[in-house]
Amino acid sequence: MVFYFKARPEVGDYTIFMGLDKYENEELIKYGFPEDVWFHVDKMSSAHVYLRLHKGQTMDDISEGLLEDCAQLVKANSIQGNKVNNIDVVYTPWSNLKKTGSMDVGQVGFHNSKTVRTVKVEKRLNEVVNRLNRTKVERKPDLKAEHEAYNLSEKAERKAQLREKKRFAEMERLEKERQAELRSYKNLMVSEKMTSNKQIASTEKSLQELEEDFM
Template sequence: MVFYFKARPEAGDYTIFMGLDKYENEELIKYGFPEDIWFHVDKMSSAHVYLRLQKGQTIDDISEGLLEDCAQLVKANSIQGNKVNNIDVVYTPWSNLKKTPSMDVGQVGFHNSKMVRTVRMEKRINEIVNRLNRTKVERKPDLKAEREAVNAAERVERKQQLREKKNDVRNWKGLKRKDKQR
C-alpha cells in the first residue's frame, strides 16, 4: 500500500508519497524514478517520504513551501521524531540512495553524502499535516510495471531523437553535396 498526498496548491501540481511499512519502502527504493526526492528523519526511524518532481527539475527547484510539506509529513510519520522538537530531516535524489544486500529491509545508505541535504524542523505544524492528510489516497500500485513503462517510453523517445539526429546529418550532408555541385 502506498499513500499519496497533494502538496500545497500554490506549490504546483506535485505528488508526495510514502510506503505503508518497511517492505513497501523496499519497493519504493527499488523502483523509484529519477525525478524522485527521498526524505527521512535523520538518525531516527521514520517513514520514507518521496516527492516526485516534474521532468527536468532538480533538488534545487524545490520551493520552501514544498520542502516544508515533505519535512512535516516525515516528522509526523516518525514515532520518535513526532514527539520531539528540533529534528533534522535529510533529503536527497532517489538516484543517490544506496542499497546493499547486507542492509536490513527498508534501510538505505548514500552513494555520495555530499548530495544529502538537511532541513531543521523546529516543531510539528498541525495545519500542514492535517491539510496533507485530507488529500491522502491509498493505492496498491504495481511499482515495477510503472517503472518499466517509463523506461520503455524513454527508450522510444531516445530512438526517435537518434533517428531525427541521423536525418539532420543526412540532410546536412545532402545540402553540402548540392553546394559542391554548384
C-alpha cells in the same frame, strides 16, 4: 499499500508518497523513478517519503513551500521525530540510494554523501500536516510494472531522439553539399573568367586571312 498526497496547489502539481511499512519501503527503493526525491528524518526512525518531480527537474527546483510540505510529512510520520522540535530531515535523489544485501529491510545508504541535503524542521505545523492528510489516497500499485513501463517509455523516447538527431545531421550534410555546389557554380560564372563571342572573334583569323596564309 502506498499513500499518496498532493502538495499545496500554489507550488504546482506535485505528488508526495510513502509506503505503509518497511516492506513497502523496500519496493519503493527498488522501483523508484529518476524524478523521485527521497526524504527521511536524520538519525531517527521515520517513514520514507518521496517527492516526484517533473521530468527534467532536479532538487534545485524544489521550492521552499514544497520542501516544507515534504519535511512536515516526514516529521509527522516519525514516532520519535514527531515528539521533539528542531530535527533534521535529509533528502537526496532516489538514484543516490544505496542498498546492499547486508542491510536490514527498509534500510538504505548513499552512493554519494555530497548529494544529500539537510533541512531543519523547528516544529510540527499542524495546518500543513492536516492539509496534506486531507488529500491522502491509498493505493496498491504494481510498482514493478510501473517501473518497467517507465523504462520502456524512456527507451522509446531515446530512440526517437536519436532518429531525429540523425535526420538533422543528414539535412545539415545535404545543405552543406548544396552550398558547396552553389559556390562552385558561381566561380565558373565569374565575369573575369568568361569569354564573349566578340572576344573570340577578335582573336581568330578571318576566312580570307586563313586563305592568304595557305597561299
